[in-house]
Amino acid sequence: MPSTLPPPEEKSQFVQTMFGEIAERYDLANHLLSGGLDFLWRRRAARLIRAWQPARILDLATGSGDLAITLGRACPGALVVGADFCRPMLSVARRKGLEHLVTADGLQLPFPEASFDAVTIAFGLRNMASWPKALAEMRRILRPGGHVLILDFSVPLAPLRWVYRPYLHHVLPRVAALLTGKKAAYDYLGDSIEQFPQGPVMCVLLEDAGFSDPEHQPLSGGIVSLYTAKR
Template identity: 55%
Template sequence: MQTVASDSGTKKGQDASFVRKAFASIASRYVLTNHVLSLGIDVIWRWRTGREVAACQPQQVVDLATGSGDLAAEIQRRCPDAAVLGVDFSQPMLMEARKRGLTQLVVGDGMNLPLQDACADVVTVAFGLRNMASWPDALREMSRILRPGGHLFVLDFSLPKSGLIRAGHLFYLRHVMPRVAGWLTGERAAYEYLCGTIEAFPSGEKMNAMICENGFEKSDAAALSFGIASLYHARKAG
């Protein structure tokens, strides 16, 4: 298992080259594997994120690390009059997104987006910030493409605070998930890596602080499903 996270867990993200290869190798089985590994709960997490995005009444939404397009499709369903653009650095993943009827898709790196300043009302990223090479740099890039007063939604895995639930979840991440995912995709090493990133990724108040230090004036965290995932909602100053 590889990791390049810093000791503080807030400076550096992941090995971008490895992540690119990993997602390319699992693209065709990614959605099925997610649903199996989460017992379908990931659908509820995206449903809630889409509901909160819709409450902002956006006209321009950019979904970063859109992957197979699950969240972008949910947002488009809830915001039929909004332009929803999906961005991902993996062409094979974008090919999966097209199968969901998404047409506004762009190949792009979250660290250097091919988008103009202040072009979006809302930026979303689901299970993608964790895999970027530098979390602070990625957040500043998200702030750059947001209009003043725009909203950021970050949905990602986290670790439960409760000792018993946390211990059980860590066992699942370390020993169960990679085996099941390896059986479903034939790429166990990719999931060993991705599962390992969850432990290094900051959550709760640490994530709120990092978001506010990199282009946003306020960030709130909502723990989902006993804290195995978290939804962060931040706003750009202005």
């Protein structure tokens, strides 16, 4: 089966258009296709962030704002800023009550160096045109001693992998097509997950970007991975 991944030079525009087309049905598809596990993943991430006691948090690739909302509840004294380059997704986030939203590309963030105590990105780094450049930008805007948290899909080990891959590449896109009318977006999802670095490989990318103490936690049997590191 041919890959649905766009050439690197076209990826940003492809992703921006794709998410703009599914923005209004994005949350419904996420909740149903994950079986509600996405709520648990975000709460797990928020508990880690709360333990760091950040005063200023940037939720990068915030999309419809679900993680930013969860972070705001977990860290009521913190300023949570959501950034995304897809305006239709930010419109959904704004309707949910998020106030601090910025239209921004993750490869060129409009924030000074050392602006935030923590940077989070959930299911967004995978869609960036350059993972090293995105990680470098996250490090730039973090204060020394600040933390980054990355939450994204991964491919679990066998035997779960044997069930997961048919679901990811065949069942999920068809169900998503009924929910959103955009099967191609979820064909892309499966291919992008297969290509995305995970586990020790992602930890090496974090170290190469200048982060220290990278850690990897597989969640839900490894269908999702949570990474943390420190500037």
